[in-house]
Amino acid sequence: MIAASDFTLGVFGNANEDDTINMQDVTYTELIILEYRDQTELSDAKHDGKINMQDVTQIELVILGKEKELTLLDSDDRIVTIQKPTDRIVVYHHQCAEMLQILGVDDRVVGVRDTFEAQVRRFPVISAKPSIGNGGSPDIEAILSVDPDVVLAYTFYPAHELLDDKLPDHIAVLRMGCTGIGELGGLEGIEAVREEVIKFGYIFDAMDEAERYLEWHDRCVDEIIERVSEIPDDERLRVFVESSGGTETTRTGIGAGHPAHGLCLLAGGINIGAGCIPSDPGGSSCEYGDIETEWVLDQNPEVILGRVMGGGVRPYEQDDNTLLKAYYDDIRGLPGFENVAAVKNDRVYIITNDHAITPNYPSALATMVKWFYPDRFEDIDPQAIHQEYMDIMDISFDVYEQGAFVYPELS
Numbered sequence: 001m002i003a004a005s006d007f008t009l010g011v012f013g014n015a016n017e018d019d020t021i022n023m024q025d026v027t028y029t030e031l032i033i034l035e036y037r038d039q040t041e042l043s044d045a046k047h048d049g050k051i052n053m054q055d056v057t058q059i060e061l062v063i064l065g066k067e068k069e070l071t072l073l074d075s076d077d078r079i080v081t082i083q084k085p086t087d088r089i090v091v092y093h094h095q096c097a098e099m100l101q102i103l104g105v106d107d108r109v110v111g112v113r114d115t116f117e118a119q120v121r122r123f124p125v126i127s128a129k130p131s132i133g134n135g136g137s138p139d140i141e142a143i144l145s146v147d148p149d150v151v152l153a154y155t156f157y158p159a160h161e162l163l164d165d166k167l168p169d170h171i172a173v174l175r176m177g178c179t180g181i182g183e184l185g186g187l188e189g190i191e192a193v194r195e196e197v198i199k200f201g202y203i204f205d206a207m208d209e210a211e212r213y214l215e216w217h218d219r220c221v222d223e224i225i226e227r228v229s230e231i232p233d234d235e236r237l238r239v240f241v242e243s244s245g246g247t248e249t250t251r252t253g254i255g256a257g258h259p260a261h262g263l264c265l266l267a268g269g270i271n272i273g274a275g276c277i278p279s280d281p282g283g284s285s286c287e288y289g290d291i292e293t294e295w296v297l298d299q300n301p302e303v304i305l306g307r308v309m310g311g312g313v314r315p316y317e318q319d320d321n322t323l324l325k326a327y328y329d330d331i332r333g334l335p336g337f338e339n340v341a342a343v344k345n346d347r348v349y350i351i352t353n354d355h356a357i358t359p360n361y362p363s364a365l366a367t368m369v370k371w372f373y374p375d376r377f378e379d380i381d382p383q384a385i386h387q388e389y390m391d392i393m394d395i396s397f398d399v400y401e402q403g404a405f406v407y408p409e410l411s
Contacts, residue, residue, distance in 0.1 A: 007191040010073035011202055013045035013059040020198070025059050047071040047081065065205050072199055076155045076175040083149055083170065086203055090148040091116070092135045092158060095178035095358045097126050099197070100152075101393040102213045102359065103206035111146040121402070122316035122354070124395055140166045150174050150203075174203075179259045179357045189262045190221060193359075213359070213392055220362040220385050224369055227376060228268040237372050239269035240301040240342070243288060244308040244327050248334060253291035259357045260307045267368040272299050297336050303372060304331055304342040309353035315405045316354065316397065324350045324407035347371075350407040360389045367406055382410060 008017045015028040017040050031037040032051050039051055045058035061067040071081045090111040091097050097116070100106045106125045111132040120127045130146060133139035135158045143151065150172045153163060164173045177196060194214060201210030241254040241264050253273040254260050264271045273291060308327050328350050337343045349371050356364035363386035370377045386399045397403070 007195045008042070009195055009198055010042070011062075011199060012042050012047050012071040012079075013055070013062050015040055015043035015045070015055075015059070017042055019195070021059060021062050021202070023063065026056055026063075029056050029059060045071075047079065062202070065207075070202060072203075074155075074175045075177040075196065078175065080172050080174055082172045082174065082203055085205065086149045088146070088148045088150075090132060090143055090146060090151040091126065092138075092151070092153045093176065093178060094119075094122075094354065096152045096176050097123055098359050098393060099176075099178050099200050100126070100204075101395065103200060103204050103209045104394065105204045105206060108204075110148055111143065119314055119317060121397055122314070122395075138163045138166075143167065143171075152176065176200075178359060179361075189266070190225075193217065193361075197359075216388055216392055217359075217362055220366065220388075224362075224365060224377075224380070225266070228266070228369065228373075231268050231373065231376070237269050237302045238272050238299070239264050239303040239305055239372075240296055240299065241269075241271050241273055241305045242291075242307070242331075244306060244310065244313075246293075249293050250290045251293055251296060253289050254307065255289055258288070259361070260305070260351075263356060263361060263365055263368060264305060267365055267372055269303065269305070269368075269372055272301055293334060293336075297340060300341050302341050302345070303347045303349065304340070305368070306331055306348070306350045307353055307356065308350055313352060314354060315352040315403050318404050319402055321404040321407050321409070324352070324404055328407050352405050355386075355405040360386065363389055364406075367410060370410060 007019055009019050011021060013021050013025060015025040015032065028037060029043055029051065032039050032043055043051055043055065045055040058067060062070065067084055069081055069083050071079060074080050087108050088110045089100065089108050091109055092113045100109065109126050109129045112126055112129045113135050114131045114133060116123055116127045117131060132142040132146065138158045148171055153173055153175050155175045155177060167173065197210050197214055201207040241260050243252040243254055246252045253276065256274040261271050261274060276291065306327055308324060313323050328348055331337065331348050332343050342348055351364055363382050366380050366382035366385050370380050370382060383399050390397045390399060
């Protein structure tokens with residue numbers, strides 16, 4: 001398996017620091033107590049600063065799914081302790097909400113940010129839950145009124161001082177990615193996805209559902225990775241990856257810190273903007289940055305990949321591609337771009353954020369490899385992969401007849 005597990009599961013109790021918690025961790029912890037093994041970062045299952053038989057008991061309870069609390073590292077690399085069972089969830093994070101549907105625990109949601117209400121197709125159960133306001137200025141009173149066990153937030157949003165610092169200690173704030181392969185790209189990014197899904201399985205006692213998702217994920221992604229690996233470096237396409245919102249003189253380039261960059265790499269593209277976008281004056285590359293249109297002209301990319309978000313673009317909720325086509329036409333109509341290889345050869349493509357930058361990234365990846373290298377991936381069916389994901393989320397949605405996810409659409 002190309003996308004084999006090769007990561008350390010960041011859950012306390014994973015004493016031997018592999019990708020799961022099992023009886024080997026019990027044995028390893030006992031050997032630490034007997035001083036036959038060195039203590040590891042995650043061997044303190046109770047996270048109380050001591051290694052003793054209480055940690056052994058905690059690991060055994062985690063294996064049985066009967067632990068009273070679980071301590072883990074979230075995607076913001078913070079140590080978070082969650083009370084179990086985790087039955088009451090507040091959600092700010094759209095992508096993590098999809099994960100809740102994958103695990104079949106969306107009925108445990110008791111409050112959502114205001115943007116869920118308009119996403120009935122994507123979140124048929126969650127969208128009907130009570131609103132706890134927007135994420136820019138969290139309504140702490142509204143959160144407390146629904147009495148959550150955990151709040152699922154983005155790693156960067158809402159701000160820590162506006163959310164975490166104002167909640168009582170018994171409410172855990174869990175900041176997870178859920179946006180696909182992230183900035184890493186390649187196998188490291190895939191391993192990060194697998195770790196995150198398994199963490200969710202432990203948190204919500206839904207390991208069978210987590211494994212079901214991972215079986216689909218690995219089956220779809222492994223084949224693509226293997227076939228992309230066969231493309232020689234000198235045959236890989238040079239891609240300009242941008243986000244909607246640019247002007248005639250300045251484009252919003254996507255750098256090495258964004259999941260769209262990781263997708264581009266995994267699809268066999270070379271993101272020409274990586275390393276060219278400063279996070280601050282004199283800083284290193286990051287997620288977004290202004291790039292002069294003249295620079296793009298000079299680089300003459302073979303492909304332009306636009307990620308559209310905002311502006312009312314919710315691909316599950318609308319069936320026409322008017323907004324996607326408008327963005328496509330905007331790129332093609334930029335002054336001088338008629339001479340850019342990507343435009344001359346009809347290789348401008350648009351993806352939507354709510355499709356590609358989610359746990360559904362395998363279907364977006366399948367679309368991209370078919371765009372980038374159609375002769376090599378003629379037999380890949382991205383829509384079939386997407387429909388399988390709908391079935392895993394257990395929502396009634398026909399991707400062949402509904403939604404507007406990419407432009408141009410694949411024939």
